[in-house]
Amino acid sequence: MKAILFDVFGTVVDWRTSLVRQFAELGKELEKELRFELPGEALADQWRQLYAPSMDRVRKGEIFWTNLDDLHRESLVQLLDQHGITLDVAIIDRINLFWHRLTPWSDVQRGLQCLKEDYIIATLTNGNVSLMVDVARHAKLPWDMIFCAELFEHYKPDAEVYLGACRLLCLPPEEVMLCAAHNADLRAARALGMKTAFIPRPTEYGPQQQKDLAAEEAWDFVAEDFIALSEQLRK
């Protein structure tokens, strides 16, 4: 095994807590103008619920390739409309950039530094390049490379994304491992011959999370977090 690719949203960064916090900060800043409270938790959860359907529109060919920033923005406008919330375009643009300022789980920075000593480490994400560059700078993630759906104009779990990254690394899939907190992502990677590592993130979707609480298949590695994964790999 030469390289480890990482799913990002949920696996590397705690998008929900980060969005809720940024909604709260914005709400406080706009307190006098808005005259109502921004329902941060609801907006964060519902925004994320629109994520898979928005990518499906691209995957099914209903719309041309559209990057995640643009899909996020369409979903956000739809969501604010549903809530009857009217905001300036500039504020909507700012909210869309909340995704560029996500905070990593506490084990991530140290874990990635350890893993980087022995393996090429890179993202394998549906986020676009600009978003991922900003997240990496904000969260100080020491990636060797940022592989994004945008580079292949296909969203995971389309095979083009996984195989595209392997091809650019000049590595056969069996020498590349996907690390993710989502069983479905790992199933797609395994079907293409890649190695797999599951890291549970049981609060990714908040305290009532129902799915991806545990490994659903015998993945090559299952570890509590990135630090534990690096220790397992060194044994």
Add this chain to the structure above:
Amino acid sequence: MKAILFDVFGTVVDWRTSLVRQFAELGKELEKELRFELPGEALADQWRQLYAPSMDRVRKGEIFWTNLDDLHRESLVQLLDQHGITLDVAIIDRINLFWHRLTPWSDVQRGLQCLKEDYIIATLTNGNVSLMVDVARHAKLPWDMIFCAELFEHYKPDAEVYLGACRLLCLPPEEVMLCAAHNADLRAARALGMKTAFIPRPTEYGPQQQKDLAAEEAWDFVAEDFIALSEQLRK
């Protein structure tokens, strides 16, 4: 200005010294088998002379897209043949990987760290992804992103490479600067609206270097090295 893109071969890494050193090390290792000395300097210089013509074959549509590792290997085989040198395939493969282990100029690591504090820093190189990932790991280059010709299936100075990187960064060309030791590269960037910075590397091609000894146009910035560039930009 939000991002600085860097040409790599010559601007960031001293490919010639690195190749000559690796040829010398290999020559020493194979001393008994080979029974002749590997002409390291000649091989390094002539290999690099085949670089532009090999990319031109892609640029003119004579051959389909071929990444730099593969072009390097074809050039190397041709070159060894011209010299009447016969080597095992495994040794030829090893020599081809010399390009993955290039050493940066002495100002680069510190300069990039300083520049990274204020700007997104990324490569903009004709090298392929796998090669650049290896160089970045070997030379400890803290890139935010690796942009390669391979991602766009066009070689510099084709506009697709420069504009492709700007598009993926979601930045207009005027907010992106190319930093290079080569006037021609900067001319291509400026023609597309990008900012430009020239850093002379007067020994890139060895002690008898004739070209790119100085800025040939009034580039936006001209600095002795990356550290001086970061100081100029902070003024």
